Structure formats: structure tokens, C-alpha cells
Amino acid sequence: MAIQVKSPIVEIDGDEMTRVIWQMVKDELLHPYLDMKTLYFDLHIKRRDETDDKITFDAADAIARHGVGVKCATITPNDARVKEYSLKKAWPSPNGTIRGILDGTVFRQPIVVKRIPPTVRTWKKPIIIGRHAYGDIYKNQEIRVQGPGRGELVFTPSTGAEPVRLTIQDFKGPGVLQGIHNTEKSIRSFAKACIQYAVSQHVPLWFGTKDTISKTYHAFFRDVFQEEVDKNRTAMDAAGVSYFYTLIDDAVARVMRHEGGFLWACMNYDGDVMSDMLASGFGSLALMTSVLVSPNGPMEFEAAHGTVQKHYYAHQKGQPTSTNSTATIFAWTGALARRGALDSTPAVSDFARKVEASVIETIEEGTMTKDLTLVCDPPAEGFVTTEGFIKAVRTRLEKKL
Numbered sequence: 001m002a003i004q005v006k007s008p009i010v011e012i013d014g015d016e017m018t019r020v021i022w023q024m025v026k027d028e029l030l031h032p033y034l035d036m037k038t039l040y041f042d043l044h045i046k047r048r049d050e051t052d053d054k055i056t057f058d059a060a061d062a063i064a065r066h067g068v069g070v071k072c073a074t075i076t077p078n079d080a081r082v083k084e085y086s087l088k089k090a091w092p093s094p095n096g097t098i099r100g101i102l103d104g105t106v107f108r109q110p111i112v113v114k115r116i117p118p119t120v121r122t123w124k125k126p127i128i129i130g131r132h133a134y135g136d137i138y139k140n141q142e143i144r145v146q147g148p149g150r151g152e153l154v155f156t157p158s159t160g161a162e163p164v165r166l167t168i169q170d171f172k173g174p175g176v177l178q179g180i181h182n183t184e185k186s187i188r189s190f191a192k193a194c195i196q197y198a199v200s201q202h203v204p205l206w207f208g209t210k211d212t213i214s215k216t217y218h219a220f221f222r223d224v225f226q227e228e229v230d231k232n233r234t235a236m237d238a239a240g241v242s243y244f245y246t247l248i249d250d251a252v253a254r255v256m257r258h259e260g261g262f263l264w265a266c267m268n269y270d271g272d273v274m275s276d277m278l279a280s281g282f283g284s285l286a287l288m289t290s291v292l293v294s295p296n297g298p299m300e301f302e303a304a305h306g307t308v309q310k311h312y313y314a315h316q317k318g319q320p321t322s323t324n325s326t327a328t329i330f331a332w333t334g335a336l337a338r339r340g341a342l343d344s345t346p347a348v349s350d351f352a353r354k355v356e357a358s359v360i361e362t363i364e365e366g367t368m369t370k371d372l373t374l375v376c377d378p379p380a381e382g383f384v385t386t387e388g389f390i391k392a393v394r395t396r397l398e399k400k401l
């Protein structure tokens with residue numbers, strides 16, 4: 001008896017090797033067991049080109065309307081891709097477009113497998129990182145100061161009121177100068193998305209800034225977060241979600257001796273740097289998932305890695321590949337579990353957890369793709385093909401259903 005998925009999931013297909021995996025995952029692990037309707041959007045690079053990228057906008061709107069999406073990796077075209085696929089132009093990154101429409105925050109979540117030990121001994125559970133992806137140094141203005149002079153910070157109100165003028169530095173000689181900003185709207189959306197995701201995952205929420213030094217800028221982030229937490233106290237309490245604010249230095253020190261299992265909200269630069277630290281610390285890009293959370297609730301699940309281009313070229317030549325489908329499978333299970341929670345259909349969420357457990361057991365018992373053999377402990381005896389891995393997961397799943 002197939003398990004009924006009550007409401008549709010927005011399915012966004014993509015490119016290259018991940019598109020190949022996408023079909024295999026559906027054929028082997030989903031369609032045989034689920035009665036599931038998806039709203040299908042094909043974001044293959046040629047389809048985006050044919051529709052002048054309208055398909056990407058339609059997909060994002062569908063997620064906003066239906067609440068849950070799952071996305072395959074897609075090519076972000078550069079000049080080489082424009083040539084390769086004879087494109088009209090280098091269309092913008094679909095992820096950027098979708099993030100913009102959903103006003104979303106991206107959370108990266110590693111999949112923890114015993115056989116792939118994290119570099120940090122104390123890490124036992126995933127540390128989810130949420131990066132504020134607007135402003136600060138990423139939207140700065142900079143001046144290379146050539147000699148003596150005054151660097152100033154000036155704000156001119158649109159009301160015609162007196163400008164606010166502060167001296168940053170009276171330069172005696174050459175130096176550098178930078179101006180940065182953020183907006184209350186963006187910080188608030190970020191805080192809301194972090195709270196949403198912590199509540200959906202039932203994990204504590206951490207946030208840190210350098211408010212001891214930046215008593216206005218960083219302190220504003222701290223205060224906006226606190227206000228949003230206060231507004232959402234009931235939902236957080238109901239989900240058992242605590243909020244912990246500390247100085248960013250202290251947060252970093254604690255992360256290195258914590259067992260994990262929390263969501264770490266980071267300002268833009270901290271998130272940029274720390275997400276790479278965590279990705280490498282947890283073992284493999286192929287074990288990293290990514291969730292886009294809109295402050296109003298909709299979520300889109302995907303693998304953090306790209307389309308695995310080199311493997312696709314080998315696949316096209318008919319050569320066997322050993323591409324890791326773990327993060328793609330977890331994108332699907334994340335979407336299914338979310339759908340199950342929203343629809344109050346525990347059987348769907350339960351199925352998702354069984355698929356995840358099957359993947360983890362498959363790797364832990366030594367059946368893995370080539371990328372993992374390089375980082376696993378104890379060492380693996382060999383590796384399986386792309387298809388071989390998915391079939392091994394199916395064998396374990398069958399026993400659980």
C-alpha cells in the first residue's frame with residue numbers, strides 16, 4: 001500500500017549528474033512507496049533559456065503558494081556554459097532568483113554518519129548554520145586612501161533634516177576606508193527565518209555578534225533578534241526551542257567543544273567563513289544539505305553541492321560513475337518530512353525518516369561512493385557505482401517498511 005502524500009510538493013528538476021541522480025532517486029526510493037503528486041518545474045538550463053527564465057520565477061511562486069519545495073542542483077551559466085548550451089544569455093543563478101522571491105535565508109545542515117568522523121572530536125550531532133545573506137561588507141563602498149585627509153561617515157535624511165556627520169579617521173598618511181550598512185527589514189526577516197527553522201527542527205537557536213565593540217551596528221542585530229524571539233516565545237516554548245545569545249568569540253569557542261544539535265545564526269561574514277569551516281569539519285560536501293526558509297514559512301530543500309559536471313561527462317561517455325546521492329536523497333526526505341508535518345500525516349514523515357536511516361546504515365555498513373572512501377574510518381574496502389549505492393539503500397529501506 002502506497003503512503004499517501006496529501007498536498008503537492010513543488011519539484012524543481014535541474015542539470016547534469018544531479019539530474020540523472022534525481023530520476024534514479026524517484027524511481028528507486030520514492031515512486032514505488034508513495035502516492036505523491038508533485039508540481040513539476042523543469043529548470044534544465046535549456047528550459048530556462050527557452051522560457052527566458054520565466055520557469056524559475058514560476059517555480060519560486062509555486063513554493064511561496066504551496067509551502068514546500070525540493071530542488072535539484074542547476075547550472076549557473078557563465079560564458080563557457082553559454083557556448084556549451086548555445087544560450088541566449090548567461091541567465092542569473094536560479095538559487096539567487098528563488099531566494100530573492102522568497103526573501104529567504106539559507107541553512108546548511110550536515111548529515112552525520114558514524115563512519116565519517118567529524119574533525120572535531122566532540123561533534124556528534126549536526127550543527128546547522130544560518131547565514132544572513134544581505135549587506136555588511138558584501139554591499140560595501142571602499143576607498144584606498146592615498147594620503148593625509150579626513151574620512152567621514154555622513155547620513156543625509158530624505159526629510160531635509162540636518163545630516164549626521166562623524167569623523168572616522170583623520171589620516172596622517174595612506175590607508176583604507178570602508179562604509180557598510182544593513183536594513184532593519186532584512187535583519188528581521190533573517191531572525192524570523194532562523195526562529196521558523198529552529199522551531200521546525202526542534203533545535204536550540206544560537207546567535208552571536210561583536211556587540212562589545214560595535215555598540216550600535218552589531219548591537220542592533222542583537223536587539224532585533226531579541227525582539228523577534230520575544231514575539232515568538234509561545235511557538236518556541238511549544239517546540240522546546242531555547243534561545244542563546246553570546247559574544248561571537250564565545251560562540252566560536254563553545255562550538256568547538258559542543259556535541260552539536262543546534263542552529264547557529266550568523267551575521268553575513270561570520271556565516272560565510274563558519275559555513276566553510278563546518279562543511280569541511282563534517283567531512284564532505286556530498287553530505288551537506290541546504291534549506292531555504294522564507295520568513296513566512298515556505299521551505300525549499302536541496303543538496304549543497306552543484307551538478308557534479310565532471311561525473312556527468314563521464315556518464316555521457318557511458319563510463320560508470322560513483323556519485324554520492326546522499327544530499328539529494330536528504331533533500332527529498334526533508335521536503336517529505338516538512339509536508340508530513342504541515343499536513344499532519346505522520347506516515348509521510350515516518351517514511352522520510354526510514355529512508356534517511358537506510359542511507360546512513362548503508363554507509364556505516366561500508367557501502368559507499370568513491371568520495372567517502374577518502375574520508376571514512378575505518379577505511380572502506382571499495383566503492384560502489386551511483387546506481388549501486390541507491391539500490392543498496394533500497395534494499396535496506398524494504399526491510400524497514
Ligand code: NAP
Pocket residue numbers: 072073074075076077095285286302303304305306307308309310311322323324325371
Ligand atoms: P560541484 O558540482 O559541487 O562539484 C565539485 C566537485 O566536488 C566535483 O567535481 C566532485 O569532485 C565533488 N562532488 C560534489 N558533489 C559530489 C557528489 N554528490 N558526489 C561525489 N562528488 C561530489 O561544483 P562545481 O563543479 O563547481 O559546479 C558544477 C556546476 O554546478 C556549475 O555549473 C555550478 O554553477 C553549479 N552549482 C549549482 C549549485 C546549486 O544548484 N545549488 C551549487 C553549486 C554549483 P571530483 O570531481 O573530484 O570527484
Ligand code: MG
Pocket residue numbers: 271272273275276
Ligand atoms: Mg565561504
